[in-house]
Amino acid sequence: MTDIHAIRSCFPSLSTGTVFLDNAGGSQVPVGVADAARECLLHGNAQVGGSYGPSLASAGTIRAAHAFVARMSNAASDELAIIGPSNSALSRLLAGAYADTGPRDGRDHLVVCLHGHESNIGPWLALEKRGWTVVPWTDLPVAGEAYARSVTPHLGPRVRLVVFPHVSNILGSVTDARLIADLAHRAGARVVVDGVAFAPHRAVDVRALGADWYGWSTYKVYGPHASVLVGTRDAMVEVVGPNHYFIPDSAWPKKFEIGGVPQESCAAIVGLGGYLRFLADGALAPAGGVKPNSVAWGDAPIDRETITRAFDVMAAMERPLQRRLIEGMRAVPGLRILGPQDDGRDRVPTVSAVIEGRSSRAVATAANALGLGMRHGHFYSHRLVRALLPGGDPEDGVLRISLVHYNTPDEVDAAVTFLDRAARRGVD
Template sequence: MSVSPGRGARPTKGERTSRILPIMMSFSAIRAAFPALDRDLVFLENAGGSQLPRVVINAMTDYMTNSYVQLGAPYEVSRRATAVVNDAHAWATTLIGGTGAGQTAIGPSTTQLVTMLADCYRRVWQPGDEVIICETAHEANAGPWAKLEREGINVRTWRVDPTTAQCDLEELRRMLSSGTRLVAFPHVSNLLGEVVDVAAITKLAHQYGARVMVDGVAYAPHLAVQAREWDVDWYVFSNYKVFGPHAAMLYGRHDAWAELEGPNHFFIPRDQVYKFELGGANHESCAGILALADYFRELTSAPEAPADEFLVTQAFDTIRTIEQSLTSQLVNGLKGIPGIRIIGPQGAEGRVGTVSFLHESVPPPAICQATDTAGVAIRYGHMYAYRLCQALGISLETGVVRASLVHYNSHEDIDRLLDVVEAAVRT
């Protein structure tokens, strides 16, 4: 049964309540867990960076107050600090769903980690080797690979279809060859919001002996990552978009790490992930990353649950349940506003709650000026998906308007955004 895309398609108050009932942690408690939400601001710019739960803030504060020392020294405070950093790395691999299959490096950003990885490959690939970049990529997972062309690497682009805004799997099949070393693509485009079939792309790339580098930044806040199940070689995302500190994590399969040598000091063994962490991981960020498990325990009302993949799955099942109706409300509400065109999937299925749109006559800056005045935080621009905007004929100066929700947003937040956008384009 299809649902009309008009404004009347929003769920009623009763429908909203029934959708929230299965959630083990009440929605009001979820909101209360994030101190930054206690203000008159509708925050729908989560794809740029999410807010922090109190347990994460407290963990980082506690670390800097009580454990702010160098690692590896023979005294108790240093042993506690060392344990936090080590445990954070183990938890990072759990969070990515890669326990037993690989390990995870922690760095300052996705851009830095991918740039580091590309430089490592630069030293082992030969002129004529090939890398394929998906055109829907954020520049973090495109630019570092494209720069290898200077070293004689053959850089090819997996083109997006401008009519569907999708990259066809059969087109990738035609591009792959025995010379392909790696395929770089996003799990979810941070502009389009569509979830792609990582397992299918990975399986196809592996048939030609190529590795995959998956950018999960726009996926990881919404759904559980299952790196081991998908058999990905590399998977990266930014913690500050997944309710954590400004850091990022790069998972790699054991065999993928083994073929590279990291850039850290020559005397550090190459089989340690620390070899790929110049200067080491930020210690207080590790405390915050580790505390995300505590938030997941709160979210699932399981205070004694171990920090394992089952906890991660349960937490993201809860997150997905909340977000599905919000995403439907946002997509349908925007489609019901005359002159609005959504860029990417036109329905709520097969996507996350990151929704980009344009109006036929009102430019993105004017829409965002109206939302800012009304206390609604969204943004406009090319979203660092520069190549994608070029391919779709979207202005690189003004880009698109993007609204992005997560599980702590409410139906009232979406209502307020839609009301402001509708008024802005009507006048």
């Protein structure tokens, strides 16, 4: 399904007049996602653990959500997918689990890429107070073999984990996560990959990447406000989740889901399946809408092949938009793109820039007043923006335009036209 009008009709918010150019901060949701959450709250809302109908339905919803995100990630098993409130929270949870478990086999060093999102940096740096040693990896996270191999000097017999982003949410570049994982594994270390900026654009495949831990956020992949952390069985057995003492250590993912997971979020996560089927095959949800107490809310559980086809459609739709945006921005006088300036497959359509002599805050504010929803700042990649703009103010930071498959060429042209005018005439 590549009919942009049919696709956009699935997203009520796209008809409000706002041009959504900040999708890397959070995507819009198709109506089926909201319908599933509403149906759960109104007709399927009960505490789990009982043998009566609504309680069993709630348990089924939670199981279905874990199955769904496991398939989305291509995890080896549903029990290896942890659902939580945010990637920041899950990263801190994971770091805490390693801190509580302690070093293993004399491995007490952590190699941490310092130029990613702070959610996957700060929690690991905090482990220095618990006796761990952080080895800073300061190369810019870009595509290609050179960056991947730049981790090699940091590896050694005491390294337990290598922590890095799959995609930079500022540069938009896709790192060679597989090569990094291979290098780390040869040195006896595991990898923790921040996949939040990758997941909206391509199908996540933790097994193909060789990732021991991989995090991504459903609210940036057309779903509700929640996040996912997927582990391998070998990685999970090395740490103990922080949930209550009477919950067995092997009770995955429950041992890592403190207080449980919101049922309405689980319902909404599974509700995304209908939209992915629509993208993959042009198939709409059956008449009558979503139903509680069905393992996939009115449909058979979505399979991995359908997920992959849906994301192939997204990538194919994004590629010309990315090309159009980058070519347009390169023609704007005084504008400097931070990150790859080509439109190859080693980047996603998240494009950051600065305009010489212009405040990023002022430009973004003027754009917002015209209904162009771009933003400015450091986007929680504070350390990276400081490195890219030495002497600059990270709070003013960069201008960022982030597209997804439901954006249109006209929206791209409107953004480029505005940037050109701002560069030539200012925004006062």
